[in-house]
Amino acid sequence: MSEQWIYLSGEYVLKEDAKISVYDHGFLYGDGVFEGIRVYDGNVFRLQEHLDRLYNSAKSIMLTIPHTKDEMKELVIQTLQKNALNNAYIRLIVSRGVGNLGLDPASCPKPQVIIIAEELAIFPKELYESGLEIITVATRRNRPDVLSPKVKSLNYLNNILVKIEASLAGVSEALMLNDQGYVAEGSADNVFIVRGKQVITPPGYIGALEGITRNAIIEIAKDLKYTVKEEPFTRHDVYTADEVFLTGTAAEVIAVVKVDGRIIGEGKPGKETNSLLKAFRERVVEEGEKVYTKAL
Numbered sequence: 001m002s003e004q005w006i007y008l009s010g011e012y013v014l015k016e017d018a019k020i021s022v023y024d025h026g027f028l029y030g031d032g033v034f035e036g037i038r039v040y041d042g043n044v045f046r047l048q049e050h051l052d053r054l055y056n057s058a059k060s061i062m063l064t065i066p067h068t069k070d071e072m073k074e075l076v077i078q079t080l081q082k083n084a085l086n087n088a089y090i091r092l093i094v095s096r097g098v099g100n101l102g103l104d105p106a107s108c109p110k111p112q113v114i115i116i117a118e119e120l121a122i123f124p125k126e127l128y129e130s131g132l133e134i135i136t137v138a139t140r141r142n143r144p145d146v147l148s149p150k151v152k153s154l155n156y157l158n159n160i161l162v163k164i165e166a167s168l169a170g171v172s173e174a175l176m177l178n179d180q181g182y183v184a185e186g187s188a189d190n191v192f193i194v195r196g197k198q199v200i201t202p203p204g205y206i207g208a209l210e211g212i213t214r215n216a217i218i219e220i221a222k223d224l225k226y227t228v229k230e231e232p233f234t235r236h237d238v239y240t241a242d243e244v245f246l247t248g249t250a251a252e253v254i255a256v257v258k259v260d261g262r263i264i265g266e267g268k269p270g271k272e273t274n275s276l277l278k279a280f281r282e283r284v285v286e287e288g289e290k291v292y293t294k295a296l
């Protein structure tokens with residue numbers, strides 16, 4: 001891509017010039033919220049759900065987003081058009097804005113809205129063919145009564161610690177358990193196990209982000225006549241599952257073939273995971289909201 005335009009609180013600036021103040025509380029304290037959204041062939045996938053989650057995260061931390069959801073929708077679409085992107089990853093960020101060095105958000109009068117749309121770095125095809133080897137890590141998921149994992153905040157240290165543990169162990173992804181030892185989610189994706197025709201994912205109260213892809217997979221699995229259960233499970237259940245997969249905006253649906261050294265099923269992406277991925281890829285194009293990405 002030649003020029004990349006970034007929406008930065010009311011104007012479009014080139015990527016090289018897209019800078020924020022060191023006094024922005026998003027930078028100083030991780031005080032803000034964000035979304036990662038995907039565009040398939042000009043179709044924005046479940047933009048409304050992403051906006052609902054963004055506004056709920058903001059409400060939870062008492063951050064007033066200076067736009068209505070409809071205005072935000074327009075801004076997202078405009079940013080895609082400005083960059084003439086048909087297949088893209090969008091990062092929508094609302095930070096508390098510039099304040100003083102104190103913690104109190106009251107010193108930040110103007111939340112900052114940033115929209116980055118860039119060409120999609122698609123996960124390598126080989127990963128879908130071979131599946132992932134992952135581990136479980138010592139880092140536990142934030143307890144919902146401490147910092148709710150449902151708030152998609154700029155404070156991602158919990159997840160970053162997971163990523164560091166995974167990298168140190170030589171794998172690219174890992175599972176977090178909650179404080180009681182139940183499986184919660186990956187560093188940036190939700191987890192499912194498959195047993196026969198049952199598709200199981202941890203319920204919200206276990207402590208995980210309510211993934212848009214997770215919700216889409218639950219719907220698709222029900223449509224395909226799987227029995228879908230939201231119930232707690234442990235590492236033992238993961239090790240002994242027929243199939244395991246992760247879901248997320250970037251990864252879509254990706255098979256896990258080894259967990260903590262235990263081979264899952266036959267050690268390759270399973271039949272059910274592959275059919276859910278196929279159905280998901282069909283659905284993203286069918287149901288997306290068409291956006292015409294002619295350059296402005």
Ligand code: PMP
Pocket residue numbers: 036159185186187188189190208209210211212213214247248249250
């Ligand atoms: N869990 C976490 C912690 C995440 O950051 C994400 C987003 N990448 C997900 C799950 C998956 O959510 P979604 O399907 O909405 O991308």
